[in-house]
Amino acid sequence: MLINCDFHSHSGYAGGVGQISLLDLEVAMEKKGIDVFGTGDCLHPQWREFLKDNLVERKEGLFSNKDNKARFMLQTEVIFTAAVGSGRKSVHTVILFPSFESVENTCKLLDGMGVKNTIGRPFIKCVDRVDVSNRLSKILDVDDKIEAIPAHVMTPQGVYGSNNPIDKMKDFYGAATERITAVETGLSADPEILSLIPELDDYSLISNSDAHSAALNRMGREFTTVDTTSVSYGNIIDSIRKNKIARTAEFNPTEGRFFLTGHRAGKKGHNDAYCVFSPKYTPKDNKCPICSKKLTIGVLARALQLKEIQGGTRQFGELSPSTKDFVRMVPLVEVIAHSIGVLSVVSVKVVELYEKIIGIFGNEARIWFEKDETIRKKLASAELSDNVIENIIKVKNDDFCFSPPGFDGTYGKFSIGGKEDVFNVNLISGYVPGQKRLF
Ligand SMILES: [Zn+2]
Ligand SMILES: [Zn+2]
Known part of the structure; x- marks a missing residue:
């Protein structure tokens, strides 16, 4: 059987939006078509106690809140830090647990290591990679x-x-x-x-939301x-562990906040100016043309670097043999909002249309694996504008892009239809203090 899992989330204790209600999560999971969801932050004392008081084990190692569905998996993210080269590196790592007992025993172990659990994502400070290995083991x-x-292996914290x-x-x-078999x-x-x-090539690739809320454009x-x-x-x-992954549903990576190399607007010395570069246009010294500091290297550049270092032979676009099926998608509320020209994904009109569509398909995940004709046929009865229907089909068929793509902590700008050549971006834009407008 196929089940949709989202193994990585956070509670209110990891920063971001306030406390998260399990009930809100359950409602959102139904709509999004997520069968199993990571609880986030299960090592945190208060969240752990809350989970213990509110979750009941329904199937071996899977828990529910109010109903009988086995929906929640105990999960946290930790940050290992260790000396690497001349500096220190922090690496986020998701950990999944089979039981509250294993969570509590891990908490005791971490207490013994002097790890503070009072933040959602605890830091495990290590001397070097031998120490990381020992503590992880x-x-x-x-x-x-x-x-x-x-x-999130390619982000600056991956x-x-x-x-x-x-x-x-x-x-x-x-x-x-x-002992690692999968990467996110x-x-x-x-x-x-x-x-x-x-x-x-030797790892399973999995994909998760890393959501900090139950919002329909975050979880799943x-x-x-x-x-x-x-x-x-x-x-x-x-x-x-056996790479029996049927498929992953992915963000378009060009939307991700670190896809290309650059410096975002608002950085020191930048005001409104920003710059973003594909690998071939990145200044050779990696210095920002606006503020002269080191640019934040994007995921595409890093992946190409690692290919060289590890002696890779595959070209961009060639998939490794261990890769499974995957689709790129945009949360349906965002597609609807974009189609009807509103900014807020929680506006009354967007929510109304979302509920209508979900009422027809049962849940959102089903839409992204449905045939075009079936989508058209099913939505024809819903009195939706052609624009909304065709945009859903375009996104489903990967006919969308982000221009410019994401860089230095800025999400890419969504556009339906057309393609951005991610190997051909060379943009310095905005105002620079004391200088004329560049573009
Ligand atoms: Zn993280
Ligand atoms: Zn700069």
Whole structure:
């Protein structure tokens, strides 16, 4: 059977929007078509107690709040930090747990290491990669069903990120790399980008929302469809370990906040000016033409660098043999808002149209795997404008882009129809203090 899983989220204790209601999450999961959702921050004392008081185990290792559906998986993200080269590197890592007992034993272990659990995403400070390996191994030894997954691997806080870059995964996780079986693509990368990196041929690629709220454009904005014999924690983990991933639903990586190299507007010395570059146009010294500081290197440039370093032979667009099916999508509320020309995805009109469409399909995930003709036929009865229907079909067929793509913490700008040549962006835009307008 195929189940849609979103293994990475956060509670209010990881910063961002206020506390998250399990009930709101359950309602959003129904609409989005997410069957299993990571609780986020399960090591945090208050959130852990809250989860313990409110969740009931329905299937082995999977929990529910009010109804009988086994929906929640215990999950956290931790940050390993260690000396790499001349500096320190922080690497976000998702951890999945089979039981509250394994969560509590991990908390005790981390207490013993002096790790503070009072933030949603605890820091595990390590000396070097040997230390990272030892500490990660100790966590994995708590229960053989605990799974550690390098999170959003290409972002600056991911294992391959541009901050104190490393050449191979083992340069950070050391010997414990052997115990890692999957990596998270993150919003800024997808299987096409990660196929450039040869060592990932041996890993399952999974995709998650990293949501900090139950909003319909956040939770389930990326997810992983797992092929499993039954809905249980053990079977899901087994599917991840054996790469029985049926498909992933991805952000278009060009939307991700770190896709190209550049400096965003508002940075010191920038005012409204920003610059964004494809690899071939990036200044050779990696210095910003506006503020002269080092540019934030984008995911595309990093993936191409890693390809060179690891001796990769695949060209961009060629998929690795271990890659599964994937679709690129945009949250349906955003497609609707864009189509009717409103900015807010929670406006009355957007919500009304969203509910109408979900009423017809049952949930949002189904739409992205439906045939064009079926979508047209089903939506014809809903009295939607042709524009909304055709835009949904265009997004489903990957006929959309972000121009300019995301860079230096800025999301890409959404546009339906047409393509942006991500290898051909060379843009310096806005005002520079004391200078004339550049564009
Ligand atoms: Zn993270
Ligand atoms: Zn700059």
